[in-house]
Amino acid sequence: MSQNVEKLEGFEGPGFLATSLDKAVGLARKNSLWPLPFATSCCGIEFMATMASTYDLGRFGAERLSFSPRQADLLMVMGTISKKMGPVLRQVYEQMAEPKWVLAVGACATTGGIFDTYSVLQGIDRIIPVDVYVPGCPPRPEQILDGVLKIQELVQNESRRRRESPEYLELLASYGIE
Amino acid sequence: MSNITAELAIEKLNNQFGDQIISSEMLYDFLTVTVAKKSVKDVIKFLHDDAELNCHFLTTMCGLHFPDQSEQFGMMYQLHNMVANFRIRIKTFTADAEPVFETLTDIWPSANWMEREAFDFFGFRFHGHPKLKRILNMDSLEGWPLRKEFPLEDPFRADKDDKMFGR
Numbered sequence: 192m193s194q195n196v197e198k199l200e201g202f203e204g205p206g207f208l209a210t211s212l213d214k215a216v217g218l219a220r221k222n223s224l225w226p227l228p229f230a231t232s233c234c235g236i237e238f239m240a241t242m243a244s245t246y247d248l249g250r251f252g253a254e255r256l257s258f259s260p261r262q263a264d265l266l267m268v269m270g271t272i273s274k275k276m277g278p279v280l281r282q283v284y285e286q287m288a289e290p291k292w293v294l295a296v297g298a299c300a301t302t303g304g305i306f307d308t309y310s311v312l313q314g315i316d317r318i319i320p321v322d323v324y325v326p327g328c329p330p331r332p333e334q335i336l337d338g339v340l341k342i343q344e345l346v347q348n349e350s351r352r353r354r355e356s357p358e359y360l361e362l363l364a365s366y367g368i369e
Numbered sequence: 370m371s372n373i374t375a376e377l378a379i380e381k382l383n384n385q386f387g388d389q390i391i392s393s394e395m396l397y398d399f400l401t402v403t404v405a406k407k408s409v410k411d412v413i414k415f416l417h418d419d420a421e422l423n424c425h426f427l428t429t430m431c432g433l434h435f436p437d438q439s440e441q442f443g444m445m446y447q448l449h450n451m452v453a454n455f456r457i458r459i460k461t462f463t464a465d466a467e468p469v470f471e472t473l474t475d476i477w478p479s480a481n482w483m484e485r486e487a488f489d490f491f492g493f494r495f496h497g498h499p500k501l502k503r504i505l506n507m508d509s510l511e512g513w514p515l516r517k518e519f520p521l522e523d524p525f526r527a528d529k530d531d532k533m534f535g536r
Contacts, residue, residue: 275507307522309514310506 213351220264220290221347222252224339227263229283231270234297234329238269241332251339260286265342266319269329271299272312284319285368289354292345294338295321298328320362373455375400378422385415401458409444409461410471416448416457417476424448424457427477430484432491433460436517440464444487446473472497490515 199218201210226248230238242248242256257263260283272280284293295315298304301324303313315321322345325338353359363369378400379393389408394401404412416424426449433443440462447458472495473480484495485504492513495501503510512519
């Protein structure tokens with residue numbers, strides 16, 4: 192993992208480094224994401240490969256999957272979400288503590304994919320905000336890793352105050368959350 | 370172990386129900402009998418109770434919709450006698466736009482969910498069903514998805530237009 196952790200900018204001397212809280216927290220959060228896998232179909236199978244030894248998401252500090260939304264930072268939605276499942280997904284999202292990020296993996300979670308039908312949600316961004324979309328049907332593990340790396344970039348560079356900002360509250364309000 | 374032939378089953382049904390048995394045929398080696406709607410439960414009960422036919426198992430049932438027929442809605446039932454390996458399919462049709470069928474839950478409790486499915490997708494009511502409500506679709510869905518006039522595509526999808534997708 193140490194290969195991925197670049198040196199922080201700041202004032203450096205022998206045995207110490209002074210930097211901003213934002214940067215230190217961003218670095219810590221980025222390299223200790225706890226993903227919640229919400230796997231409903233074939234993208235979930237690709238995710239299993241992503242977690243297994245060949246691709247190993249653990250190399251990026253996301254070793255520990257959380258199956259409780261209350262302890263998760265990253266909601267990974269992988270697979271077709273039917274409209275009946277929609278409220279469940281939304282409840283899972285609402286139960287996650289801030290700060291939280293959402294990764295939509297695959298065509299179905301992103302747009303509904305081939306399931307242009309009355310019973311399938313046409314993209315999870317109709318009910319919850321999404322940070323990164325991974326295209327593919329299903330995407331290969333490399334693509335899922337790339338999506339997680341994009342999330343890490345967002346996590347590292349996010350301002351400490353973003354979650355209290357009016358823009359963020361407005362975004363949540365547009366989804367009818369809180 | 371008895372050996373039930375299709376001829377025997379049809380003969381028994383004709384003797385018992387006469388003109389209520391509208392037609393019978395072999396479809397891909399599967400005996401299929403079309404029955405008048407008001408007698409369909411009696412026919413099924415007879416098949417279930419008759420000691421020789423002994424159709425003790427309800428394999429499946431589902432709704433039917435053929436918009437080109439005058440009697441456009443219907444139900445299909447498949448029964449099985451596992452002892453004699455005898456199977457029979459019962460069909461019934463109705464011209465009623467809001468069909469009500471008799472429930473089979475008093476004969477087979479397993480009919481409960483299948484009748485809910487027929488209600489969910491076709492809007493058929495089942496007289497005597499203990500808890501007729503949607504089973505697979507979300508409760509807020511309006512309409513009956515497996516009726517042929519129901520539009521299958523999601524009506525709220527904005528990224529597909531007529532030019533590209535022939536809507």
